[in-house]
Amino acid sequence: MTLPIAILRTGAVTSVGLNAPSTFAAMRARLNNFEETAFLDSKGEPVSAGMVVLDVDDAHLGPLDKQVVMLAQAVRECLQGLPELDISKIPLLLCVAEVTRPGRPANLEQSLSAGLGQALQCQFSAQSATYAYGQSSGIFALNAAFELLKTHPLILIAGVDSYLNIATLKAMHEKNRIFASDNQIGFIPGEAACAILVGHPDSIQHILPRYSNVQTEAQSSQTPGTSLFCTGLGIARETAVIGGTAPNKAKGLSDATKAALNALPGKASDIGLRISGQSSEDFYAKEFAIANSRSNVSATSLWTLADSLGETGAAASLLAISWAYASGHKGYLPASNLLCLLASDEGERAAAVLSFGQYQA
Structure with a gap:
C-alpha cells in the first residue's frame, strides 16, 4: 500500500492516568506512580511497580479480569463520540504478551477477546486477529493494517499487558530481570492498556482528533488534514535474545530501523x-544504544515510556504511537518526523516512522 496510515483516535489506561490525555500529560511532565508491591526480593525488600488503580472496585478482580477491564476502558475511550461506527465491520487487531512469557494466563487471547466483546456488547469483524509479540505487537498489527485497509476503511488496534502477577514476578526475579534492591539493572514491572483507531488519510476529514479531556474551539478549528501518519515500518528477527548465549550485536533492531527509515527521503x-x-x-539498553549509533539517530531527542510507566509489554508500541499523537496535536512534539523502537523477549524487533503534519496525496 502506498498511502500512509492515519492515526485517528487513541485511548489509554496506565499507572499515571486512566485515559489518554491524563496519561500523556503526566508523561510530558516525566511523572511516575511507582509503588511498592507485596512481592519481596531476596533481601526482603518490596519490589516497586507501575500499578494501574481503576475507578471500579478491583479488589475482587483476578489478573486476567483486570486486563479485560483495562482493555475495554481504553477501547471505549478510543471510540468515544463516534456512534455512527458499525463495529461489526471493523477488524480488531489485539496485541498481547509473548507466548513464552512466564506466568502468562492460559487461553489469554480467547479470554481477552471474549471479555472485551461482553464488556462492549459488540462483535468485531471476522478479519480480527491476535499478535502475541509483546512490545513489538503493535508494529506487527500496523503492518497487517496496511493490507487490511484495502478492504476496510477503519481498523482498531488494541493492546493490554501486565507483569504484575505473582508467577511472572517470581520467574523474572529468579532470572535477575526485575529492578530491586538486589538487582539495579533490571526493569520496573508495569501494566497498561492502549487502543488506536487507524484508517485512510482521508478519514481525518470526518473523524476529529481527541487529545484533551476538555473540548475546546482549538480542537474543532484545527487545520483539516493535520494529523499523525505512519509512513514507514521495519520488522526483523534477533537471534541474540535475552538469556541466550549469542553476543548482543543489535543486528535485528538495526535492520528494523534501517527498513523503517527507507520511507524518508533524507532517512x-x-x-x-x-x-x-x-x-x-541492561541487555536492552546496550542493544538500543548499538542500533541507534549504527543508524545515525543517536543524537536526536529520546523519550522513554518506562521512565513513567515501567515495562508495559504488549501495550508499549501503541502507547508510543499515542504519545506522538498527543504531543503533535497539543503542540509540543519537537519534530515532524520521529522513530518508534520496540523489542520483544522472543526476538522480534520493530521500528516505525511517524510523521505529523498535513497529508498531501
Whole structure:
C-alpha cells in the first residue's frame, strides 16, 4: 500500500492516568506512580511497580479480569463520540504478551477477546486477529493494517499487558530481570492498556482528533488534514535474545530501523525524535544504544515510556504511537518526523516512522 496510515483516535489506561490525555500529560511532565508491591526480593525488600488503580472496585478482580477491564476502558475511550461506527465491520487487531512469557494466563487471547466483546456488547469483524509479540505487537498489527485497509476503511488496534502477577514476578526475579534492591539493572514491572483507531488519510476529514479531556474551539478549528501518519515500518528477527548465549550485536533492531527509515527521503537526517519501549534492563539498553549509533539517530531527542510507566509489554508500541499523537496535536512534539523502537523477549524487533503534519496525496 502506498498511502500512509492515519492515526485517528487513541485511548489509554496506565499507572499515571486512566485515559489518554491524563496519561500523556503526566508523561510530558516525566511523572511516575511507582509503588511498592507485596512481592519481596531476596533481601526482603518490596519490589516497586507501575500499578494501574481503576475507578471500579478491583479488589475482587483476578489478573486476567483486570486486563479485560483495562482493555475495554481504553477501547471505549478510543471510540468515544463516534456512534455512527458499525463495529461489526471493523477488524480488531489485539496485541498481547509473548507466548513464552512466564506466568502468562492460559487461553489469554480467547479470554481477552471474549471479555472485551461482553464488556462492549459488540462483535468485531471476522478479519480480527491476535499478535502475541509483546512490545513489538503493535508494529506487527500496523503492518497487517496496511493490507487490511484495502478492504476496510477503519481498523482498531488494541493492546493490554501486565507483569504484575505473582508467577511472572517470581520467574523474572529468579532470572535477575526485575529492578530491586538486589538487582539495579533490571526493569520496573508495569501494566497498561492502549487502543488506536487507524484508517485512510482521508478519514481525518470526518473523524476529529481527541487529545484533551476538555473540548475546546482549538480542537474543532484545527487545520483539516493535520494529523499523525505512519509512513514507514521495519520488522526483523534477533537471534541474540535475552538469556541466550549469542553476543548482543543489535543486528535485528538495526535492520528494523534501517527498513523503517527507507520511507524518508533524507532517512536518518529527517528524524528529530525517538520514542522507545526500552526499559532500564541492561541487555536492552546496550542493544538500543548499538542500533541507534549504527543508524545515525543517536543524537536526536529520546523519550522513554518506562521512565513513567515501567515495562508495559504488549501495550508499549501503541502507547508510543499515542504519545506522538498527543504531543503533535497539543503542540509540543519537537519534530515532524520521529522513530518508534520496540523489542520483544522472543526476538522480534520493530521500528516505525511517524510523521505529523498535513497529508498531501
